[in-house]
Amino acid sequence: VSDRPSEFALIARLFAPLAVDPAALGLTDDVCLLKHQAGCDLLVTTDMLTEGVHFLAGDPPNLIAGKALRVNLSDLAAKGAKPVGYLLAIAVPRSREYAWLECFARGLSDDQERFGVSLLGGDTTATEGPLTLSVTALGHVPAGTMIRRSGARPGDGVYVSGTIGDAGAGLAVLQSRLGEALRGVATAALDVSDGLLADLGHIADVSKVRITVQADSIPRSDVLRRLWPDQDGIVRAATAGDDYEIAFTAASEGAAIEAGRKAGIAVTRIGWVGAGLGAVLVDSAGQEIPVKQPGFVHF
Amino acid sequence: VSDRPSEFALIARLFAPLAVDPAALGLTDDVCLLKHQAGCDLLVTTDMLTEGVHFLAGDPPNLIAGKALRVNLSDLAAKGAKPVGYLLAIAVPRSREYAWLECFARGLSDDQERFGVSLLGGDTTATEGPLTLSVTALGHVPAGTMIRRSGARPGDGVYVSGTIGDAGAGLAVLQSRLGEALRGVATAALDVSDGLLADLGHIADVSKVRITVQADSIPRSDVLRRLWPDQDGIVRAATAGDDYEIAFTAASEGAAIEAGRKAGIAVTRIGWVGAGLGAVLVDSAGQEIPVKQPGFVHF
Numbered sequence: 249v250s251d252r253p254s255e256f257a258l259i260a261r262l263f264a265p266l267a268v269d270p271a272a273l274g275l276t277d278d279v280c281l282l283k284h285q286a287g288c289d290l291l292v293t294t295d296m297l298t299e300g301v302h303f304l305a306g307d308p309p310n311l312i313a314g315k316a317l318r319v320n321l322s323d324l325a326a327k328g329a330k331p332v333g334y335l336l337a338i339a340v341p342r343s344r345e346y347a348w349l350e351c352f353a354r355g356l357s358d359d360q361e362r363f364g365v366s367l368l369g370g371d372t373t374a375t376e377g378p379l380t381l382s383v384t385a386l387g388h389v390p391a392g393t394m395i396r397r398s399g400a401r402p403g404d405g406v407y408v409s410g411t412i413g414d415a416g417a418g419l420a421v422l423q424s425r426l427g428e429a430l431r432g433v434a435t436a437a438l439d440v441s442d443g444l445l446a447d448l449g450h451i452a453d454v455s456k457v458r459i460t461v462q463a464d465s466i467p468r469s470d471v472l473r474r475l476w477p478d479q480d481g482i483v484r485a486a487t488a489g490d491d492y493e494i495a496f497t498a499a500s501e502g503a504a505i506e507a508g509r510k511a512g513i514a515v516t517r518i519g520w521v522g523a524g525l526g527a528v529l530v531d532s533a534g535q536e537i538p539v540k541q542p543g544f545v546h547f
Numbered sequence: 548v549s550d551r552p553s554e555f556a557l558i559a560r561l562f563a564p565l566a567v568d569p570a571a572l573g574l575t576d577d578v579c580l581l582k583h584q585a586g587c588d589l590l591v592t593t594d595m596l597t598e599g600v601h602f603l604a605g606d607p608p609n610l611i612a613g614k615a616l617r618v619n620l621s622d623l624a625a626k627g628a629k630p631v632g633y634l635l636a637i638a639v640p641r642s643r644e645y646a647w648l649e650c651f652a653r654g655l656s657d658d659q660e661r662f663g664v665s666l667l668g669g670d671t672t673a674t675e676g677p678l679t680l681s682v683t684a685l686g687h688v689p690a691g692t693m694i695r696r697s698g699a700r701p702g703d704g705v706y707v708s709g710t711i712g713d714a715g716a717g718l719a720v721l722q723s724r725l726g727e728a729l730r731g732v733a734t735a736a737l738d739v740s741d742g743l744l745a746d747l748g749h750i751a752d753v754s755k756v757r758i759t760v761q762a763d764s765i766p767r768s769d770v771l772r773r774l775w776p777d778q779d780g781i782v783r784a785a786t787a788g789d790d791y792e793i794a795f796t797a798a799s800e801g802a803a804i805e806a807g808r809k810a811g812i813a814v815t816r817i818g819w820v821g822a823g824l825g826a827v828l829v830d831s832a833g834q835e836i837p838v839k840q841p842g843f844v845h846f
Contacts, residue, residue, distance in 0.1 A: 273695070276695075276696055276753045277626065277695055277696050277697075277737075278592050278622040278625070278737065278738070279590040279591060279592040279622055279623065279626055279686075279693075280590070280591050281588055281589075281590055281693055282588065282589040282590075282591065283588055284583050284584075284585075284588070284589075284690070286583075288583065289580055289581065289582055290581040290583075290589065291579070291580055291581075292578060292579050292581065292591075292634060292668065292683070293577050293578040293579075293634075293668060294634045294635075294668060294669060294670050294681070294683055295670045296636035296637070296638055296670045296672050296681060297672075298638045298673070298675070298676070298679070299675075299676075300675040300676070301638075301672065301674060301675065302672070326577070327576065327577075327578055329578075335591060335592075335683060337593045337594065337595035337636075337681040338595070339595055339597045339600075339679055369591065369592060369593060370593060371593050371594045371595045371681075373595050373596075373597065373600065374597070374600055375597040375599070375600060375676065375677065376597070376598075376599040376600065376676070376677055377597070377599070377675070377676020377677040377679070378675055378676040380595075380638055380674065380676070380679045382593070382595060382636040382683075384591070384634060384636075384681075384683040387578075391582070394578075394580055396572070396576055397575055397576050398575060398576075438576075438577065439577070454575045
């Protein structure tokens with residue numbers, strides 16, 4: 249019922265050409281083999297995307313591929329890591345055309361070149377349900393320099409890269425290598441994926457601090473300012489997911505701004521870290537703005 | 548519509564207790580952090596399982612968890628690696644009860660203890676379709692000792708652990724650490740997952756050799772011998788998937804059998820490696836037995 253070649257032909261035709269790193273062993277074994285990188289720690293992260301939840305059946309396959317890769321590279325970038333490569337597990341409905349998979353592989357190939365990574369391994373299987381993807385990405389940081397979520401301290405400033413609320417493709421921040429520039433500067437960091445306020449709430453939770461965000465300092469694109477001009481619009485931007493910008497805390501404002509300048513990406517101070525718990529949004533008078541749902545909820 | 552706690556509560560209640568290795572960072576960051584292990588190479592493998600294809604909706608959740616882990620540990624074992632830990636990405640239907648997930652986590656916990664591994668990270672998300680799991684497992688081998696698929700040479704013998712055709716849970720061979728005992732002994736190895744003959748065909752392909760398997764030498768359990776007593780039964784056993792035994796080639800029969808003895812698991816010589824291509828089954832007269840489908844086809 250499908251024009252699709254067998255699993256092995258699929259791997260040989262579409263995926264083996266993406267396995268450019270020798271660590272992938274040409275996809276001929278079930279594993280990839282990473283040699284030790286002197287003086288480095290290895291970071292591993294995984295994210296799963298399902299059709300109907302994280303993307304729609306009609307979305308362009310190359311953009312779905314890019315999203316699957318970028319959500320993971322974004323996690324690595326926020327930790328200050330340099331990406332190395334990724335494994336891809338994909339469950340494909342039996343009716344899915346070969347052309348869809350070809351376009352998907354093209355999207356992977358484009359982003360591999362853009363971000364300097366290689367396919368390292370994976371698994372291709374069938375599903376009775378929606379197409380489901382799982383990417384596991386690997387990256388290196390100089391030993392001991394990984395930026396965690398738990399390092400925010402009262403007195404730190406709170407910063408964000410780029411603009412918030414656009415559900416951007418994460419291209420600029422990933423290409424900027426801001427994460428690497430933030431090693432030794434950021435005290436805590438993560439990528440904005442659940443929504444700015446929810447994600448800063450994660451930092452606040454594990455750092456055991458209170459984060460206050462000044463609503464009118466949140467950087468928004470001109471388009472978004474025109475679309476949602478009032479305070480309600482700021483709340484919407486601060487609680488929308490899928491930004492892939494980096495939010496971080498830092499003790500030195502000068503060093504934070506300078507890291508952005510070096511990486512070639514805007515970094516804006518949006519708040520401060522204090523004693524207490526949770527992340528809150530305040531208006532210019534310092535009054536807390538009530539927020540019903542600080543971010544995207546998966547279930 | 549569900550008694551299920553939120554994503555974050557799920558992670559805290561069910562998965563954080565499984566993240567016993569410090570590399571998991573208590574699941575508070577989006578990544579795990581692996582320190583360099585001196586003199587070791589790191590192996591990474593991933594396998595995806597979907598409900599309705601790799602397991603059924605009514606299967607006990609703890610056994611599904613065990614299977615997801617074992618298919619990956621089995622890949623590592625066949626390469627001679629010692630498992631370290633795993634990342635788990637899981638897409639859960641919104642209607643799935645909390646009790647199901649609790650039982651699933653208990654299955655992970657049991658196998659973690661059995662095999663000495665830790666949950667290192669993961670992703671929990673929703674799906675509109677069948678439950679889908681992706682496990683990425685990490686393991687170490689002494690640098691340069693990984694057993695590949697491409698090392699089989701004419702003159703080598705062909706061996707398999709345990710018995711074939713039972714779709715066993717892979718417990719014995721994983722606990723035996725046969726893979727580690729085969730370092731420096733096996734010239735090529737893999738775990739039997741697609742079917743013995745199909746998997747030996749993979750070794751033959753990448754090693755560019757011909758593998759001949761003597762049908763009546765294939766070790767089968769007593770139950771299977773009674774169930775399928777004739778030659779057709781041997782073909783069925785040799786082409787059934789999901790065994791998780793290790794099939795390998797070795798130049799020295801003495802060393803191969805001794806590795807099995809050391810690991811405490813039966814190792815049987817089932818054939819030989821010659822010049823040519825492909826894997827074939829022959830009867831006691833040396834006549835090739837025709838096989839329509841050498842193994843499990845995913846699509």
